[in-house]
Amino acid sequence: GAYMNTCFSCHALRAPLTDGFEPNQHIMDQFTPSLLAPPLYHADGQIKEEVYVYGSFLQSKMYDEGVTCIDCHDAHSMKVKSQTNGLCLQCHSAQTYQQEQHIRHPLDSAGAQCVNCHMPETTYMGVDARRDHSFRIPRPDLSIKYDTPNACINCHQDQSNTWAANALTQWHGQPEPVDKSQQHFMQLMHNRTLPLEQHLALINDEDMPEIKRASALAMLPYSTNMLTEYVVSKWITSEYPLIRLAVAQVGNLLADEDLLKSYKTLLDDKYKAVRVAAANQMVAIGLEDSSSFNKAFKELLASNENTSWRGEGLFNQSLVDLAAQQEQAAIYKLEQSIKLDPYFVSSYVNLADIYRRLQLLDKEAAVYNKALNKVTKSAELHYAYGMFLIRSNDKPASIEQFKLAMKFDSENPQYAYLYFLALDAVGKTQLALVQLKQVFNKYNKDSNLRNLGLSFAQKLRDRTSFEFFNK
Known part of the structure; x- marks a missing residue:
């Protein structure tokens, strides 16, 4: 499955670390993959926005069992090997699954197609149809609780989730109970909060998919504003690269002395994505005498330079400037970011926040006015402006x-x-x-x-x- 890094180089929501990519290198040496987070994914991990394939596929039982892209897709044309259920019946027993007792739809109907129940399709921008690759069983009972989509109601749009849940129970009996960690993951994604004890147990549950554990780790700021060296030590030495990436991204939750003690290991990590994330967290500490930091910091600067033609890239450069307490440099980059991409909300919010810290309230207000004239439907922007009005x-x-x-x-x-x-x-x-x-x-x-x-x-x-x- 190592060649899947080639597939993921395009079919993932990710930020580039290098100028171009090599097909024989790991994705995390060339990109920082995005983890699961609201509002990009639904509470159960189904795709919501256009996040491509990586994030959903890594959640799946298929991925866990060793299924790879070319088991279903031709290695050269990239097309699926069959448009029929024969694609799935390469592995799954026709005697069990290609039966009306399982399918519960006429065998020649769209409802009898495996992919329509287990890989529901979402169309983006009116033309780009993408199937969810987490290969899940429809759970309308969970849709009631967590406002998640399901394949039943995708087709039967005149019916309710309760109707669909009752139908599935009549056909197949009561659905399997959802284990605690999966429940806690959905609560975290849905509510953006979770009691810390449950949150830590979720991250440490090795029966959960690696990407869900890493995503929960990256969302620790929802549950706490402080971590200790003792808590993060097992994640820093984890065998799972996404866990190490996620812990590198939450270093701001540690006191400087704990960060110094524990994160130096991450500066020498096997993968560039982890090294860059760790360096990003340690800029403010001042480690100019550390060769590991200097090497990782150069990689950080180079990765930011690769995206400097985009508003998001200049935004990321401004974060490095801020960590180094270079406010004027950060202001300049954020202003340039807004010129390049006037719809990238985070640049406005961070620029306004710098002016808040510098007590330049007129300039802070001007940034919000400019932003709201350009972007009218951003929850993040309206919330930030509301906080400005409270302070005013x-x-x-x-x-x-x-x-x-x-x-x-x-x-x-x-x-x-x-x-x-x-x-x-x-x-x-x-x-x-x-x-x-x-x-x-x-x-x-x-x-x-x-x-x-x-x-x-x-x-x-x-x-x-x-x-x-x-x-």
Whole structure:
């Protein structure tokens, strides 16, 4: 399966580390692959945005069992070897699976095609149809809880998830229970928060796919703002490269002394993606006397230079400047990033944040005004501007910004939390409580929203609402 690195060089969401790529080298020596994260993926790991194949395929049982790209795709034409179920029946028994008792659709119908149930298709930009490569069993029961898609409702759009779940139960019996780690992964992806003990157990569960464990590790900032050398040591020496990449990316959660002690190993990692990520975390510490750091830092600068023609590339260069406390250099690169790509929101947000730290409030406000004139539907941007208005003591105006953030990203409970908190701050606690009760279940009973609801209920002496949140 080593040749799959050639496939993944294109069929992955990734950032280049080199100028061009060599087919005989590992993907992580030439690219930094993106891990699973909302809003790019659904809570269960199904593709949501156009993330190509790598992220979904690495989750699959097929990948875990050694299935490779050319088992299904011709090595030269890249086309699938068959448009019929014969493709799957190369491995799976026709006596078991090519039967109406399993398929439950007429054998000559689209519903009888394996790929339509187990590799649902999403069309991007109106023309680009891509199938999910995690090869999962449709679970409408999980769709009810986590708002994930499923193949049943993709076709039967006039029916409900409950209808589909009942039909599957009648045909095949009760669905298999979802193990705790998979549940916790979906909770983390759906709610963007998880109790730290459960989060750490998820990362350390070796029965989980490597990419899901690594993705959970990269999302640790959702659950904590501090890690210790003791906690990260096993991940730094992990045999799994994606685990080492993910831990390299969360070095900002460690104190400088722990970072110095533990991350030097990552500067000499086998793969460039890990070395570059570690160097990026250690720029601010000052390791000019370390040959390992200097080598990895040069690789970091070279990788950023490869993408400097894009707004995102200049944005990444600005992060290095900021870590080295070179604010003016960072400001220049962010301004150039905005010129190159006026729709790349992170450049506006970071530029405004630099002006906040420099206490240049007029310039901070000007950045947000420019951004909102160009990008009108970014949850991240409206949230950041709402926080600016809070700091400017304009709480009434912040409410609309947090409301828009909720509208454009209805899965992030942090946006909802600030919206309701702002309503309370202007004396609209009753309205905040009513609306919070309406959306509480949609956010999967997020613990922070629960505590906020309890606080509002106590403040208003509303026993019924207190019991609602205290269930």
